[in-house]
Amino acid sequence: MSLGLSPEQQDLSEAVGQFAARHALIAATRDSFDALAAGKLPDWWDALVANGFHAVHLPEELGGQGGGLMDAACVLESAGKTLLPGPLLPTVATGAVALLAEPTPGAEALIRDLASGAPAAIVLPADADFHARQDGQRWLVTGSSKVTAGVCSARVVLVGASTDGGDIVWVPVDTENVAATVESASGTDLVADVGVLRLADYGAADRDVLSGIDSDRAACVVVSLVASTTAGITQWCVDVVTAHLRTREQFGKVIGAFQALQHSAAMLLVNSELATAAAWDAVRAAGESLDQHRLAVAGAATIAVSPVPDLVLDALTMLGAIGFTWEHDVHLYWRRAISLAGSIGPANRWARLLGQLGCTQQRDMSVNLGDAQSDFRSWVAETLDAAMQLRNDKRAPHGDYEDQASGPQRTLIADAGLMAPHWPAPWGVDADPLKQLIIDEEFAKRPGLVRPSLNIAEWILPSVLAAAPKELQEKLIPATQRGDIHWCQLFSEPGAGSDLASLTTRATKVEGGWRINGHKIWTSLAQYADLGALLARTDPEASKHRGIGYFILDMRSPGVEVQPIKTATGEAHFNEVFLNDVFVPDDMLLGGPTDGWNLAIATMAEERSAISGYVKFDRAIALRGMAAEPGPERDDAERALGELDAYANAIRALGVRETIRLLDGQASGPASSIAKVAMNVLLRRTFEATLRLAGQTIMVDDSEPPVVRTYLHLPSELIGGGTREIQLNIIAQMILGLPRK
Incomplete structure (x- = not known):
């Protein structure tokens, strides 16, 4: 599934793909590797500018297309999928960072220049040692960048330079100025240039310097756009591998019928969908607080950028020896993925950042519903407020599980139709996805109110609804919802x-x-x-x-x-x-x-959906405690926690995307099956990391917080609802369309 969820965004992605098919076939790109490395613009750059793809996110009044960052992300996703060469990514990223600046004449001039088609690059403060000192009515900038994408082809480079006071000055650098020197490098990515920018007392007038740009926010914007590009690369891998497995024959049969390859292809799809979800979440977080943006972007860096070279390698190995030849295109995507992963810095740094943030806060995945269905929301709120005044007085027969206790509180919620609100009345309230979200939000606003669970009956009663006569429904459903039948x-x-x-x-x-x-x-x-x-x-x-x-x-x-x-x-x-x-x-x-x-x-199907939703429970409590406490294992715990939170947040983002699609009236997709497999992976990784770092704590089974006791329950979750292997079969055959044996 692509980044864009709206029909307009999907059309935009398709338009970029069609442009690439007309102007930038990979066969033609292969003839221009040397020119691209030297910074020569592709022959079709003016046509791309005429279509406005480079400026889809820039304001109309400054020459852009008037879209948002998600539109730009859709363009870059499609560019990644089609291996569109040249400096599109750094140019788009430069414009996105420039939009963070205060609307001064200098900022507007830069944005107009970018909208008109000037290729650009950006150097973040962390990626250079540029220093700026004031000289009258201008700034003088000296220093050099690390290896940077797009500087050889750039006409303008936006650099962040530190001052003696510790502030950051953002200076648009004209690469043709004698004080600016660009040194090209032999790049890993064969379809884009890389190089080093050196400045020697480069002079910039006060009026040209951009102000108001937060360096952390700028880095978040850039990484989110890189993640959008790498998401497109993973999608290409899924497509090319699936096509190969459907047609390639060995031992007298199509190799897509071999279970090992089916499972590998299914896992590639799972990882691609998670990468796309994480990139999407990073882009949408640009309108949220900086802390939330950093959480989302660190997750995208960890899930959608850093692992992608290995995912492309998985695709290459499934293609067999042909994938390792110069003639096959997969190595070009592999090289690009490697270069993009390196461009955002060490992967461990992003994982540790997310682990540090995850000790005190979590990613907010809520969907902004505004004042939609206000009357319904008021009724739900009144009902739940009334429930909070009551208590349940009977515990579940199998243990002290608050969500399965029964009594007046549960009865009120059940009789109101809020136990399973998507069911038809009188057992539910015929809640569509929007109303279900409202109910979720109202429960979340009342943490002291435990939402009751149907437990196993949640997977069974839909069959009663579908096939039982009314008299039997009336006998079984209300009593079950109230907790009288187990x-x-x-x-x-x-x-x-x-x-x-x-x-x-x-x-x-x-x-x-x-x-x-x-x-x-x-x-x-x-x-x-x-x-x-x-x-x-x-x-x-x-x-x-x-x-x-x-x-x-x-x-x-x-x-x-x-x-x-x-x-x-x-x-x-x-x-x-x-x-x-x-x-x-x-x-x-x-x-x-x-x-x-x-x-x-x-x-x-009901069971798998329920188990896939278990990501809402935090399984890394013990590890979170280790990451929050000083000690020799803290760095390792922060990194491990960040990797796990990134994976969990990608699963949650997958669910949010599916919810938004349903709210838009679109048919449900493969998210449930993908989340089931991803949850299996997450659980294994969580306990593996926890056991590796817990030390002597795991020598006892009643530690607090629990480690081993919880770990010993893991097989029931890994097997329940169908093993991972069975679910991979379903994904391979029902979603990817690979042949059965």
Whole structure:
């Protein structure tokens, strides 16, 4: 999915791609490597300027297109995807930083110059040793930059120079001035120039110097645009690898049918989507506070820029030896990704910054809804205020879980339709995505009010809604929402876990109902459940996906035997359930006798969606504590925490993007499946980093905050809702369209 979420932004990205296809085919770019390295502008630069792509974010009154930073990011994303050569990125970045300045004549003159097509580059204060001293009505700047992208082709370079007082002066440098010297370097990126800018008492009049630019904000803007470009590179990798796997044959079959390659391609898509989400979040944060912008940009640097060379290498290896040849284009993207990753500085620096910030604050992912649906919001607020005056007086049977307790408070929320607001009335309030967001916000405003959970029933009741008669819905749904009925899910069997359709539990038709015989396993909370959602084979002659029924089982029925399974935690969260001639009446069969598979798929989809949303819980509490405390491991803890927060924030940004798409009326995308895999990766990385740094703390299992105790619960989360491998199969086959075996 591209950065732009609106149709207009998607059209803009497509327009840039079409421009590249007409004017900048990679085959032609290959003939101009030496000229590009020397700073010669591409032959089509004037045509690009005429289209306004370089100035889409600059004000119309100064010659630009009047768009925003996200529009510029969409242009650069498409430029990254098409390997558009030349100085577009540094030119766009220079204009974006110039827009941060106070609207002085000097700033306006620079922006007009950029809008007219002057190629440009920018040197941030951290990337040079420029020093400025005042000389009457002008400034004299001396020093040199580090290796900088675009300085050879630039007509103007915006440099940040320090003064004796510690301030930063922003000076537009005319590269043709005798006091400015540009030395080209042999660049890693073959489609753009790099070099060093040296200034010797370069004179700039007071009126030309820009003021009001915050150096940290400027760096954030530049990095967010770099991330937009590298996001486009990852998208190209996904496209070219998928096309290759669909057509390349070995051993008599298309190699895209090999599971190892399917999983690698699916992970490439997951990482590309996370990179795009992180870049998008960094760009949108430009309008927020500096702290929020730094959080988002540090995350983008860690997820969308620094890892991209390795992602391109993954793509190269999936292409095989052909990908390592000079003739294949992948090495050009690889070189560009390496250069762009280097341009933002050491990756560890960004990870540590995010870790430091993450000790005291977190990225705000809320969506600004304004005063939309104000009457509905007022009703929700009044309802939740009333709920806060009540208390729940009955704990959940399986433990002291506040979100599953029952009593007057939960009953009020349930009867108001706020337990599952997207469900139809009277069980919900038919809440569309906008109303769901409003409800989320109102709960968040009341941290003292624990939002009640349906727990396992959240994955089962949608099937009841879809297939049960009204009388059964009225019997089951309100009592479940109020916490009077508890559920378990009787799907998995010893020989039918992820391959659910292979189940062998039999349902035989008898007078008035069905007789069930079989064996279920890994059933969470079966020992506490009142009811269970049961899959059983009703027609052994039908194909394995068709001859299945979906039953509601009374767990107190004769013939139901529950045997707890003690796991590594020492607890019995899971169970085996033996079914010996268990009778289920006809009215407890949902739908027809062979409708169970479709209902089960809907249930599992609900489960995957719920698990993917677990990123809202902070799994790095122990590591966050280590990063906040002085000590020899603090630097390592800050870096590890930053890497984890960057990954978690990218998953959250993925969800926000999907929410915005739904608010816009667009169809849901693959975000749920991608988030499920990403959450699996995040959990493993979180506990790996925590264990690596916790030392002797992990020698006891009841530490505070808990480390080992939480870690021992990890397998249930990694396996629940379908293993990562099964989910990768789904992504490869259903989203990327790779062939089944």
